[in-house]
Amino acid sequence: QVQLVESGGGLVQAGGSLRLSCVASGRFSSRHAMGWFRQAPGQVREFVAAISASGDNTKHADSVKGRFTISRDNAKNTVYLQMNNLTSEDTAVYYCAADLSNKVIVTTRVSYWGQGTQVTVSS
Numbered sequence: 172q173v174q175l176v177e178s179g180g181g182l183v184q185a186g187g188s189l190r191l192s193c194v195a196s197g198r199f200s201s202r203h204a205m206g207w208f209r210q211a212p213g214q215v216r217e218f219v220a221a222i223s224a225s226g227d228n229t230k231h232a233d234s235v236k237g238r239f240t241i242s243r244d245n246a247k248n249t250v251y252l253q254m255n256n257l258t259s260e261d262t263a264v265y266y267c268a269a270d271l272s273n274k275v276i277v278t279t280r281v282s283y284w285g286q287g288t289q290v291t292v293s294s
């Protein structure tokens with residue numbers, strides 16, 4: 172099993188920034204691709220950003236391109252999501268995901284999820 176623990180969420184004003192972190196443990200390895208998803212109230216969980224196991228490939232949803240950046244530190248078993256220029260549309264619970272894959276994770280069909288961290292952007 173792989174355990175994922177997110178942190179870094181909170182309340183921020185529109186235009187502000189937050190950095191989310193997700194620390195992996197258990198049977199996690201550098202062969203796991205990782206990603207971030209989010210779910211707003213009454214909405215389906217949606218893809219935000221993903222990074223390959225090696226860190227060489229990343230993908231960001233169109234809605235966050237140019238504002239959010241995913242990165243990882245395999246030495247720390249941690250993936251980050253730097254979020255800049257936040258808007259009220261970014262308010263959601265953000266979930267970290269991981270799966271054994273040599274590709275980036277872009278769907279919710281993954282093996283492991285974190286418990287989520289709330290991000291609230293006030294306008």
